[in-house]
Amino acid sequence: VGDFIISEDVVVELKKVPDFVNSLVDGRLFTQAKELKENFMKPIYLIEGELDDLFEIRNVHPNAIRAAMISLLLDYKIPFLFSNSENETANILCSLVKREQKDGGKSIGLRGSKRVWTLEEKQQFLVEGLPLVGPKLAKTLLNEFKSPMNILTASEELMLDIDKLGPKKYKLIRDVLDLEGEH
Numbered sequence: 001v002g003d004f005i006i007s008e009d010v011v012v013e014l015k016k017v018p019d020f021v022n023s024l025v026d027g028r029l030f031t032q033a034k035e036l037k038e039n040f041m042k043p044i045y046l047i048e049g050e051l052d053d054l055f056e057i058r059n060v061h062p063n064a065i066r067a068a069m070i071s072l073l074l075d076y077k078i079p080f081l082f083s084n085s086e087n088e089t090a091n092i093l094c095s096l097v098k099r100e101q102k103d104g105g106k107s108i109g110l111r112g113s114k115r116v117w118t119l120e121e122k123q124q125f126l127v128e129g130l131p132l133v134g135p136k137l138a139k140t141l142l143n144e145f146k147s148p149m150n151i152l153t154a155s156e157e158l159m160l161d162i163d164k165l166g167p168k169k170y171k172l173i174r175d176v177l178d179l180e181g182e183h
Contacts, residue, residue: 048082
């Protein structure tokens, strides 16, 4: 979720002008906004390109674009930053990083933060951290084994009975759990 994780709280979703309009038209824009808000306290949309082009692409009425932006701002509480070039985008991202990580007080986690997690979300999040395990497989494993601990301690035979979990994927998971890394 998000293109640039700036800190545990801040994520930037970069949209080039055509992608912003296309994601509005095909419905991805609000799905992404919901995911950004669910996973980060302070998401930001960074729109890169000529602002005039925003209202001239794909024959989308300017009022529809304005309405979407207002909804993202007021309903989802996601602000916008605008950039005319990749260079300006890089400068904006650097400024955000400097602000968020001043005094070394904030660090970037491997996965974004979330304000409130249900037990089921915490368990799914943990299981999705296993190699090649996405949301569907995580839910399947949790439905079958009921808890992450039961998944981690399940026999090879039981694990290989799970649809979409073949021997190669199982071996990758076991290797991550069993082999000692150089920490």
